[in-house]
Ligand code: HEC
């Protein structure tokens with residue numbers, strides 16, 4: 134053991150609680166040399182492209198084989214035939230894994246091919262609404278930019294980039310690239326840009342999905358109640374989702390707009406794969422599909438069974454979380470200090486706890502192993518105003534999701550972020566991938582994060598580099 138200057142790292146959770154009550158932000162404790170476990174026994178030590186896509190070590194027996202089944206179904210390339218999974222007729226991705234490659238974030242064609250891309254598919258979700266918040270009858274909530282043979286995609290996403298160069302006080306420059314989106318090739322009535330809000334999302338990494346689902350709701354609500362740091366202008370809010378008469382805390386998605394791991398919704402809305410929760414084709418009622426059924430497409434049987442969906446749910450819940458790397462590197466240790474000095478941790482909260490009972494899957498299978506864990510997700514899972522005024526727009530997308538407003542985003546968990554390049558071969562960050570590296574991701578922060586960003590901005594180059602090295606160790 135060696136003294137490492139670090140925020141109390143969850144080795145002594147009870148101590149943490151008492152410190153927090155006294156309002157102390159930083160504590161220095163002894164942590165073991167070598168690594169820091171991000172998710173207790175679910176932590177894995179892979180540093181390869183499989184680092185996100187590896188089972189937690191507590192899995193065994195029947196759970197292991199169901200994990201493998203779920204993994205297979207997750208990556209299974211679906212086609213339009215009923216035997217092969219009933220893809221489409223319109224869709225955005227052809228398997229969960231097509232967008233979440235290696236349980237991560239598939240490289241967005243937004244950058245390589247400018248939007249939906251000429252070939253292949255985009256791996257993005259494009260949400261569309263009228264400016265008054267209503268959906269379009271002929272399109273629905275998601276623009277499906279892909280379609281099976283003989284059917285037209287609903288439209289294609291196009292993007293225009295505006296580049297602007299800025300300077301750090303020490304003279305180093307950085308560039309931010311602002312995307313402006315338009316939709317072309319509408320399959321039916323074109324929607325006038327004046328009547329359209331569109332929000333573009335690149336996929337999220339699947340790091341710590343099970344731990345996220347097992348979070349103690351009371352702890353998150355307590356953070357929302359107390360995470361008022363008026364000196365930095367920070368105050369997080371919860372999103373709540375009311376479905377089928379039950380109100381639950383929103384945790385997943387870029388606006389914390391979902392209370393579960395969206396397996397049923399993902400199959401239906403992203404792929405057009407019907408299931409017990411969403412038995413209707415997503416394009417039901419759209420003009421083109423009335424023609425489609427005349428072409429002999431059969432919609433009379435569900436495309437994926439509830440048992441299969443539970444295996445996919447189990448697979449995601451039981452993925453391990455990669456351990457931190459290079460934790461004894463002096464630059465990483467310095468960067469960790471800088472992370473706290475820049476107040477990043479007021480939103481990217483380092484330590485949280487899971488509830489005693491763990492998590493429950495779709496059909497009610499309980500996963501007690503996820504219970505009672507101390508975890509380090511680097512997120513408060515709350516919504517924050519991320520600004521509306523950098524270069525005229527900020528991160529505001531005008532898109533409302535439940536209680537989340539256009540300018541509000543859920544703090545993205547940072548665990549595993551340093552491995553994104555190894556796992557997915559790119560360093561695009563933020564909800565629509567507009568940041569091309571970690572520095573740009575930070576410099577896009579605005580609104581409640583404005584003060585924190587400016588603390589980073591005013592650091593010396595050496596300190597900024599150290600902070601980035603720390604992020605890469607997560
Ligand atoms: C077309 C690409 C695409 C497909 C196909 C897709 N996803 Fe996603 N997924 C996304 C995007 C984009 C987001 C971010 C959405 C947002 O915040 O609005 C996301 C978010 C998620 C999240 C939230 C993660 C978090 O950290 O909060 C989960 C869980 C998820 N997807 C699971 C699935 C599952 C399961 C499937 C298959 C049934 C699937 N996805 C299929 C693109 C896709």
Ligand code: HEC
Pocket residue numbers: 367387472475476477478479480481517519528542543544545550561562563564565571574575578581582585586589604
């Ligand atoms: C007020 C809360 C808040 C503060 C303070 C804050 N962040 Fe964030 N951070 C967010 C939110 C919300 C997002 C998601 C924004 C989006 O996707 O548009 C985010 C996204 C990120 C991302 C991109 C993650 C990804 O995978 O796309 C990085 C990296 C990041 N923050 C690092 C930092 C660092 C470093 C600091 C301190 C200098 C910091 N943040 C301070 C709320 C905050």
